[in-house]
Amino acid sequence: MPFRDCIGHQQSIALLQAAVTNERLAHAYLFHGEEAIGKRLTAIRLAQALNCEQPPEADGLDSCGACRSCQQIEARTHPDFFVIEPDPESDHDGPARVLRCVALARGAALAAIRLGREGGADPVAHCGFRGEGRLVVAGIAADNPMLSGYVDRGHRDRVQVEDLERELPDDVVQVMFAGPLPAMLDLYPRLVAGLGAQARVERTLYPGHEMGFLDVLHPQVSKGNALEFLRERWGLAREETMAIGDNWNDREMLTVAGRGLVMGNADPALHALGLEVLPTNDEDGVAVAIERYVLGGD
Numbered sequence: 001m002p003f004r005d006c007i008g009h010q011q012s013i014a015l016l017q018a019a020v021t022n023e024r025l026a027h028a029y030l031f032h033g034e035e036a037i038g039k040r041l042t043a044i045r046l047a048q049a050l051n052c053e054q055p056p057e058a059d060g061l062d063s064c065g066a067c068r069s070c071q072q073i074e075a076r077t078h079p080d081f082f083v084i085e086p087d088p089e090s091d092h093d094g095p096a097r098v099l100r101c102v103a104l105a106r107g108a109a110l111a112a113i114r115l116g117r118e119g120g121a122d123p124v125a126h127c128g129f130r131g132e133g134r135l136v137v138a139g140i141a142a143d144n145p146m147l148s149g150y151v152d153r154g155h156r157d158r159v160q161v162e163d164l165e166r167e168l169p170d171d172v173v174q175v176m177f178a179g180p181l182p183a184m185l186d187l188y189p190r191l192v193a194g195l196g197a198q199a200r201v202e203r204t205l206y207p208g209h210e211m212g213f214l215d216v217l218h219p220q221v222s223k224g225n226a227l228e229f230l231r232e233r234w235g236l237a238r239e240e241t242m243a244i245g246d247n248w249n250d251r252e253m254l255t256v257a258g259r260g261l262v263m264g265n266a267d268p269a270l271h272a273l274g275l276e277v278l279p280t281n282d283e284d285g286v287a288v289a290i291e292r293y294v295l296g297g298d
């Protein structure tokens with residue numbers, strides 16, 4: 001269907017037409033906006049206008065809507081027109097789903113809850129083996145707005161119980177603590193010593209924000225292991241993987257990836273790994289890495 005027959009998007013269409021008239025058409029356009037307002041249709045019309053064999057005599061670029069090229073694009077059979085859509089059979093796209101869940105053993109979860117309580121911290125049990133992400137909590141101390149803030153951001157998933165140890169669900173994935181940095185730095189060695197080989201304790205520390213997170217996980221659970229799992233599943237070579245990190249819980253992943261990149265604002269412990277350092281997040285460090293290594297600079 002030609003542009004002239006379409007309702008709405010006049011501004012976007014005029015912009016695209018002007019770009020062609022002025023020979024300033026970009027190599028790519030992103031059509032972004034609410035659902036079902038005709039983004040895809042407008043993109044298809046642009047493709048038709050650019051490929052039309054008998055463009056109408058008009059002020060701006062348009063298609064005839066009837067020539068072979070216009071019809072082939074409509075029918076998705078044009079040799080130079082591709083529609084790339086998520087493949088429902090593939091893991092790469094489509095709705096998120098859980099590929100693997102390695103849960104924390106119940107005994108380890110209970111031990112972590114007890115150790116946290118003894119250390120004055122409020123435990124949160126992350127539950128749900130199918131990605132439900134329920135946050136089960138008993139109480140959160142009034143002087144820990146950080147943790148209440150975190151839990152309440154997912155308020156629909158918050159499950160309030162009286163006694164977390166007694167009412168601990170059967171599908172605990174991990175036990176988490178969050179709070180002021182000194183409290184987390186104090187609790188970390190207690191958890192490591194108290195849990196031993198039963199669990200892995202990961203730190204995510206934000207000294208700039210004076211806060212931190214501790215995650216108590218199954219010993220085999222880490223971002224590094226997850227990367228290895230996906231790499232094998234998708235049949236990729238190690239050299240084809242890239243990881244970007246800024247915190248303690250990224251360390252293993254950074255060393256497992258073919259290319260590990262450290263954010264400029266990362267924890268000093270990551271800088272010590274001797275990997276390439278990117279600009280900071282305020283300087284678009286991740287975008288720099290994607291431009292350099294994915295979109296192909298060098």
Ligand SMILES: [Zn+2]
Nearest residue numbers: 052064067070
């Ligand atoms: Zn045409």
